[in-house]
Amino acid sequence: MEIAKFKAAKRVPGGQHANQRLRQSGELPAVIYGHKEAPEHVSLPLREIEKCLAQAQHVLELDIDGAAKTFLLKDVQYDHLYRTPIHVDLMRVDRNERVHVKVPVHLIGTPKGLAGGGELLTLMTELDVEAPLLAIPDEIRVQIGDLEINGHVYVKELTLPEGVTALASPDDAVCLVRTKKAAVEVAPVEGAVAEPEVIAKGKVEDGDAAAPEKK
Amino acid sequence: MATMPKRVKYRKQQKGRLRGNATSGNYVSYGEYGLQALEAGRVTAKHIEAGRVAAQHFLQREGRVFIRIFPHKSVSAKPLEVRMGTGKGEPAYWTAEVRPGTIMYEIGGVSAELAKSAFARIANKMPVRARMVMRKPSL
Numbered sequence: 001m002e003i004a005k006f007k008a009a010k011r012v013p014g015g016q017h018a019n020q021r022l023r024q025s026g027e028l029p030a031v032i033y034g035h036k037e038a039p040e041h042v043s044l045p046l047r048e049i050e051k052c053l054a055q056a057q058h059v060l061e062l063d064i065d066g067a068a069k070t071f072l073l074k075d076v077q078y079d080h081l082y083r084t085p086i087h088v089d090l091m092r093v094d095r096n097e098r099v100h101v102k103v104p105v106h107l108i109g110t111p112k113g114l115a116g117g118g119e120l121l122t123l124m125t126e127l128d129v130e131a132p133l134l135a136i137p138d139e140i141r142v143q144i145g146d147l148e149i150n151g152h153v154y155v156k157e158l159t160l161p162e163g164v165t166a167l168a169s170p171d172d173a174v175c176l177v178r179t180k181k182a183a184v185e186v187a188p189v190e191g192a193v194a195e196p197e198v199i200a201k202g203k204v205e206d207g208d209a210a211a212p213e214k215k
Numbered sequence: 216m217a218t219m220p221k222r223v224k225y226r227k228q229q230k231g232r233l234r235g236n237a238t239s240g241n242y243v244s245y246g247e248y249g250l251q252a253l254e255a256g257r258v259t260a261k262h263i264e265a266g267r268v269a270a271q272h273f274l275q276r277e278g279r280v281f282i283r284i285f286p287h288k289s290v291s292a293k294p295l296e297v298r299m300g301t302g303k304g305e306p307a308y309w310t311a312e313v314r315p316g317t318i319m320y321e322i323g324g325v326s327a328e329l330a331k332s333a334f335a336r337i338a339n340k341m342p343v344r345a346r347m348v349m350r351k352p353s354l
Binding site for chain 1: 224226236242243249253277279318351354
């Protein structure tokens with residue numbers, strides 16, 4: 001696993017306009033917390049963070065005022081179009097620390113059961129794991145080629161890299177192959193209620209009764 | 216079947232204005248791909264149902280289709296050839312109000328190409344411009 005290294009600058013926390021100005025200059029506001037120390041506010045180069053996110057890197061080494069420290073990317077907020085990051089949360093970590101992260105689950109192969117009229121249901125697209133900071137896996141690969149109809153892959157059956165433990169329940173299913181269900185045609189019910197029930201019905205009736213009296 | 220709330224406090228609502236961008240419901244949460252609204256508008260219960268039928272018909276029951284919006288708002292209308300006045304019309308249909316960024320549908324368990332084609336069919340039924348987005352990896 002690669003560790004991204006770049007410079008960060010301390011910043012004075014400002015309001016939305018200060019943050020907008022920061023973003024317009026190609027920087028990204030970020031907060032650092034953890035290890036029971038006071039939170040710090042920094043700005044990071046947006047392009048570097050976008051590169052890290054594209055490569056699903058969890059660990060960063062930031063040079064803040066000449067001191068290099070390691071941080072875990074904890075959270076990212078995106079703009080309303082879910083496109084550009086607008087804020088990042090970083091957590092202080094030691095290099096020999098174990099951390100909780102989510103790792104994508106990658107299913108490999110086509111289950112045998114699909115040929116027999118089954119359908120694959122993916123229940124878990126990412127897995128919560130505890131791993132050493134410097135050995136966070138990029139993805140968990142699961143072979144599903146041998147899955148027959150009604151076959152499951154459970155968390156306990158996954159082959160995890162050394163030192164990595166799953167935090168999900170061992171009996172949770174990652175994926176399964178089930179028989180395709182026939183489409184159910186929903187026939188329109190005769191005399192179906194065309195309007196929702198009104199909670200304040202009593203009040204409405206009172207209002208209707210009082211309405212003719214108005215001039 | 217078109218959807219609407221089961222119980223409401225009042226049958227008729229004020230029109231309101233649709234300003235700003237989506238601040239919630241704008242992340243892909245359930246499936247792997249989402250259909251995102253790029254402009255504000257009212258998506259009626261009929262639109263939502265038409266989109267669902269189009270997607271499920273195309274996907275042939277492969278994968279799962281998630282509908283992320285619900286028509287909470289009633290829109291009233293007066294019958295044809297009725298003079299103005301004499302109060303507000305009766306509720307005619309129900310709509311979901313979407314803002315730029317709202318994820319309207321999600322699809323999971325299929326390939327990106329299949330999801331893209333399904334979303335193209337849904338987008339044809341929508342009254343707002345939309346695009347496909349992919350889920351961002353969690354941290």
